[in-house]
Amino acid sequence: MATRLYVIPASHPSIAAELMLRHKGIAYKRTDLLPVISKGVLRAVGFPQVTVPALKIDGRKVQGSRPISKELERLRPDPSLFPADADRRAAVEEAERFGDEELQHPIRQILWWSIKKDNKPLRSYSEGAKIGLPLGLAMKTAAPIVALAARFNEASDDNVRGDLAALPGLLDKVDGYIAAGTIGGDQLNAADFQIATSIGLAMTLDDLRPAIERRPAGALAKRVVPDYPGTTPPILPAAWLEPLRGQPVA
Numbered sequence: 180m181a182t183r184l185y186v187i188p189a190s191h192p193s194i195a196a197e198l199m200l201r202h203k204g205i206a207y208k209r210t211d212l213l214p215v216i217s218k219g220v221l222r223a224v225g226f227p228q229v230t231v232p233a234l235k236i237d238g239r240k241v242q243g244s245r246p247i248s249k250e251l252e253r254l255r256p257d258p259s260l261f262p263a264d265a266d267r268r269a270a271v272e273e274a275e276r277f278g279d280e281e282l283q284h285p286i287r288q289i290l291w292w293s294i295k296k297d298n299k300p301l302r303s304y305s306e307g308a309k310i311g312l313p314l315g316l317a318m319k320t321a322a323p324i325v326a327l328a329a330r331f332n333e334a335s336d337d338n339v340r341g342d343l344a345a346l347p348g349l350l351d352k353v354d355g356y357i358a359a360g361t362i363g364g365d366q367l368n369a370a371d372f373q374i375a376t377s378i379g380l381a382m383t384l385d386d387l388r389p390a391i392e393r394r395p396a397g398a399l400a401k402r403v404v405p406d407y408p409g410t411t412p413p414i415l416p417a418a419w420l421e422p423l424r425g426q427p428v429a
């Protein structure tokens with residue numbers, strides 16, 4: 180099965196797709212793309228949309244972390260990514276939808292806002308990636324790419340302040356899925372990969388990690404993606420982080 184996964188290094192849905200390929204035991208090649216530039220490359224290689232993860236597998240093109248989980252399940256049912264029981268499957272699909280549609284984007288906005296303020300940490304997110312040019316050179320020319328990525332993702336002050344205010348509620352929801360056994364079980368499922376990678380990316384920010392790491396959500400991320408690449412030192416305004424103080428612990 181000829182398989183190539185197109186990713187942006189440290190992109191959370193890209194890591195989810197990669198972990199799901201490994202879960203299935205499907206051998207794959209990976210193409211690492213720079214943000215923003217990725218859009219043109221994906222179009223040039225024939226994908227209809229401009230986001231990663233994008234997968235060529237068995238002659239088909241599949242784009243988006245949720246279409247990818249479904250396609251992998253179709254192509255290789257074992258080991259499964261979704262429970263066989265209909266009710267449990269519906270719960271996992273709903274948690275996966277939440278991870279994709281509600282959790283992913285605020286984390287993405289917080290990260291791009293932080294990197295736009297100071298792009299030095301960007302290098303740590305690309306460590307080990309093969310982006311087609313030396314990392315040092317890529318980082319010297321990163322400012323316009325970062326500015327565009329922050330703009331495309333609407334990582335404005337207002338949006339990021341709102342994201343931080345909403346984050347405790349999102350984390351409560353993840354802890355709730357774990358308490359209900361929808362995610363965090365012995366057998367990892369598609370929602371585990373979808374959600375734990377967003378939490379893993381959030382925990383690369385020193386500003387956010389203390390509010391997450393002692394929650395069940397933080398423990399799940401450490402289990403599913405222990406070596407999440409990248410570190411961003413404190414940069415967010417203290418007043419914006421106020422809603423995250425006094426967070427519950429596991």
Ligand SMILES: N[C@@H](CCC(=O)N[C@@H](CS)C(=O)NCC(=O)O)C(=O)O
Nearest residue numbers: 190191192214215230231232243244
């Ligand atoms: N919800 C989609 C999101 C895909 C997405 O927005 N990916 C980002 C990277 S995390 C992307 O490709 N951004 C384009 C860019 O940064 O230029 C999924 O799970 O596949």
